[in-house]
Amino acid sequence: MAKQADIMELSKRRGFFFGSNEVYGGVAGFYTFGPQGAALKRNVESAWRDQFTVRLGNDEIEAPTIMPEAVFEASGHLEGFDDMLVECAECGQSHRADHLIEDNVAGIEDAEALGLEAVGELIAEHELECPACSASLAGEPVEDFNLMFETSIGPGTGQPGYMRPETAQGIFVEFPRLREYARGQLPFGVTQIGPAYRNEISPRRGIIRVREFTQAELEQFIDPEEDEPPLATVEDVSVTLYPVPEQESENGEYIETTIGAAVEAGTIASPWVAYFLGIAQEWYERVGVDMDRFRFRQHLPGERAHYASDCWDAEAEISGNWIEIAGFAYRGDYDLSKHGKYSDERFTVFKRYDEPQTVEKAVVDPDMSALGPKFGGAAAQIADELTALAERDPSAFDAETVSVEVDGERYTVESDIANFSVEEQTESGEHITPHVVEPSFGVGRTVYTLLEHAYSEDEVDGEERTYLSLAPEVAPTDVAVFPLVKEDSLLGLSSDILRELRSSGLSVTYDESGSIGRRYRRQDEIGTAFCVTVDRDGIEGDEPNTVTVRERDTAAQVRVPASELNTELSALLRSEDSRSFDDLIEAYTVVETGVSTE
RNA sequence: GCACCGGUGGUCUAGUGGUAGGACCUGAGCCUUCCAAGCUCAUGGCCCGGGUUCAAAUCCCGGCCGGUGCACCA
Numbered sequence: 001m002a003k004q005a006d007i008m009e010l011s012k013r014r015g016f017f018f019g020s021n022e023v024y025g026g027v028a029g030f031y032t033f034g035p036q037g038a039a040l041k042r043n044v045e046s047a048w049r050d051q052f053t054v055r056l057g058n059d060e061i062e063a064p065t066i067m068p069e070a071v072f073e074a075s076g077h078l079e080g081f082d083d084m085l086v087e088c089a090e091c092g093q094s095h096r097a098d099h100l101i102e103d104n105v106a107g108i109e110d111a112e113a114l115g116l117e118a119v120g121e122l123i124a125e126h127e128l129e130c131p132a133c134s135a136s137l138a139g140e141p142v143e144d145f146n147l148m149f150e151t152s153i154g155p156g157t158g159q160p161g162y163m164r165p166e167t168a169q170g171i172f173v174e175f176p177r178l179r180e181y182a183r184g185q186l187p188f189g190v191t192q193i194g195p196a197y198r199n200e201i202s203p204r205r206g207i208i209r210v211r212e213f214t215q216a217e218l219e220q221f222i223d224p225e226e227d228e229p230p231l232a233t234v235e236d237v238s239v240t241l242y243p244v245p246e247q248e249s250e251n252g253e254y255i256e257t258t259i260g261a262a263v264e265a266g267t268i269a270s271p272w273v274a275y276f277l278g279i280a281q282e283w284y285e286r287v288g289v290d291m292d293r294f295r296f297r298q299h300l301p302g303e304r305a306h307y308a309s310d311c312w313d314a315e316a317e318i319s320g321n322w323i324e325i326a327g328f329a330y331r332g333d334y335d336l337s338k339h340g341k342y343s344d345e346r347f348t349v350f351k352r353y354d355e356p357q358t359v360e361k362a363v364v365d366p367d368m369s370a371l372g373p374k375f376g377g378a379a380a381q382i383a384d385e386l387t388a389l390a391e392r393d394p395s396a397f398d399a400e401t402v403s404v405e406v407d408g409e410r411y412t413v414e415s416d417i418a419n420f421s422v423e424e425q426t427e428s429g430e431h432i433t434p435h436v437v438e439p440s441f442g443v444g445r446t447v448y449t450l451l452e453h454a455y456s457e458d459e460v461d462g463e464e465r466t467y468l469s470l471a472p473e474v475a476p477t478d479v480a481v482f483p484l485v486k487e488d489s490l491l492g493l494s495s496d497i498l499r500e501l502r503s504s505g506l507s508v509t510y511d512e513s514g515s516i517g518r519r520y521r522r523q524d525e526i527g528t529a530f531c532v533t534v535d536r537d538g539i540e541g542d543e544p545n546t547v548t549v550r551e552r553d554t555a556a557q558v559r560v561p562a563s564e565l566n567t568e569l570s571a572l573l574r575s576e577d578s579r580s581f582d583d584l585i586e587a588y589t590v591v592e593t594g595v596s597t598e
Numbered sequence: 599g600c601a602c603c604g605g606u607g608g609u610c611u612a613g614u615g616g617u618a619g620g621a622c623c624u625g626a627g628c629c630u631u632c633c634a635a636g637c638u639c640a641u642g643g644c645c646c647g648g649g650u651u652c653a654a655a656u657c658c659c660g661g662c663c664g665g666u667g668c669a670c671c672a
Contacts, residue, residue, distance in 0.1 A: 004665090009609065009610075010609095012608080012609070013608070013609050013610095019664080022645090024646095025645070025646065025661090025662045025663065026645090026663050026664090027662090027663085028662090028663070077672070147671080147672075165672085200671075201599065201670050202599070202669080202670070202671095204666095205665085206664090209671080460634095463633075463634060464634090465633085465634075482632090484631055485630070485631055487631085490631090513624095513625090514634085515630075515632090515634075515635070516630095516631085516632045517632075517634055517635080518633080518634050519633085519634095520633050520634085521633075524633095535631065535632070536631060537631085548632080550632085550633090555633070557632080591632085593632060593633075594632090595632075595633055
């Protein structure tokens with residue numbers, strides 16, 4: 001089993017990832033993906049795009065990573081992402097200052113709203129103590145810590161902007177245009193793959209908790225009353241679930257079930273969430289996560305975000321710990337409602353009734369030429385209030401006069417000036433705020449998981465070897481081409497093959513240095529699934545113009561005509577073709593190398 | 599952010615108050631016709647700053663980075 005140190009060492013040495021800016025001492029929480037890592041990550045993103053964008057018929061966008069303050073006022077990140085910390089001088093522990101106040105001072109429920117100074121004064125005033133060591137916290141500075149990176153947009157003081165802490169907001173704020181693009185029809189889904197930023201207090205464990213990371217998110221917009229997910233497409237998908245009751249029970253166990261059965265049993269409350277768990281399960285299998293070290297865990301009530309009614313995480317076991325690699329949240333109308341409220345735009349869709357409905361509606365059409373001279377500047381507001389009153393209490397207009405209140409002042413208007421009437425109106429539909437179901441993936445964590453789950457050691461021909469058993473689709477290098485020895489005839493065919501494979505879009509490496517075994521080991525270590533070796537038998541032997549293809553995990557080889565090579569390799573590397581190396585063993589001559597893995 | 603431990607070629611490491619060795623890797627050559635073989639040669643290093651000292655990679659202090667624990671993770 002791979003240890004974290006093994007992966008770190010391999011990653012640095014073979015160019016998967018390493019700490020950034022090391023020549024200047026480095027900065028915690030930032031990593032650079034090297035050539036192999038960037039390719040692996042790119043392949044993971046492509047596979048995700050195929051599964052969650054293309055196959056589901058969704059659309060992908062690319063929004064800015066810097067967004068203005070207003071976005072995060074609406075989203076709640078400015079407040080919710082902002083922690084007030086106070087540090088104990090005695091024992092050094094940090095505590096949430098606002099929570100201390102709320103827990104210990106009667107009558108204060110939202111200490112965060114009071115501001116830093118007021119909270120500091122309250123701590124001194126009530127002589128609050130450190131919960132850990134009971135030392136007095138009076139006089140300790142209360143400091144703001146916001147997990148968002150702040151910047152300023154434009155010259156001078158500019159206007160405040162923030163690096164997005166999740167890609168989701170870039171989709172939500174563009175909802176009005178995306179709705180137009182979708183021609184106003186629910187359901188529709190919008191995806192985005194890109195970086196997000198969180199100024200973590202303490203980045204840890206290499207690439208697992210970093211300050212800049214890549215998310216792949218889908219925001220599925222649905223009509224909560226009408227839209228059903230196509231559950232039938234995933235109902236037979238097997239999953240390992242770890243629901244709340246099992247987590248809370250003494251000997252909690254995983255539930256091995258199918259998506260269909262889990263919905264039936266109510267284990268997963270939301271069919272939409274269940275649907276995406278099924279889609280995700282298929283995807284994780286496809287890219288090569290070890291399903292024995294994978295589970296879907298339901299959020300405990302306490303860890304659930306305030307907007308999410310049900311939430312599940314995809315978790316992978318890494319170096320003995322479970323880490324979150326994706327989250328699936330039913331966000332309701334939280335995000336769109338908030339942006340609808342904070343902006344002047346409408347974040348709703350028009351939902352047409354099956355049949356137009358005729359409703360009786362009380363309306364007013366105030367005579368502004370009478371209201372204006374009489375009430376001056378208040379006239380417009382009075383008219384608005386009359387309109388509101390008509391909807392609220394039509395009977396108020398039965399009397400001679402009707403009165404409304406504007407800014408605390410009461411105005412009395414003759415009823416006939418209001419032009420009250422009850423009209424029959426035909427309504428063809430209503431504006432509803434779509435609900436959002438959000439599968440949100442951590443790409444970097446997925447990449448790390450794949451590395452650790454793929455990391456393998458065995459013996460080939462009595463020699464120890466390390467190899468990455470990556471799924472061919474995501475392996476950073478597709479194929480390696482070797483001339484068995486440096487001999488003109490072999491070099492010629494090798495370079496022909498190299499050129500052909502590369503021009504068909506494969507990522508191909510070429511290596512003619514050192515012994516063949518060393519070259520195989522180099523590729524094994526970065527997870528290259530197939531090595532093509534040009535030998536003399538393939539040029540002048542019984543089967544001329546053939547080359548050998550070696551499979552990484554088994555070290556088995558088959559002899560394939562050079563003319564078939566491109567087609568066969570392409571088929572092996574594409575997930576949608578179910579061609580496997582076993583099919584090649586069936587179809588071609590197996591090379592007896594006398595070499596085997598054990 | 600606090601505490602503990604650590605930081606020596608690309609990687610893994612030995613080591614001492616007098617500026618450093620090994621292994622692997624990498625490159626060149628020889629040899630080699632299928633799994634890290636051998637031989638020759640070569641490239642490449644003491645995290646940064648300050649202090650103590652005739653002299654610091656080594657001792658001290660601070661910083662940065664990493665690992666672990668605590669806290670944090672909307």
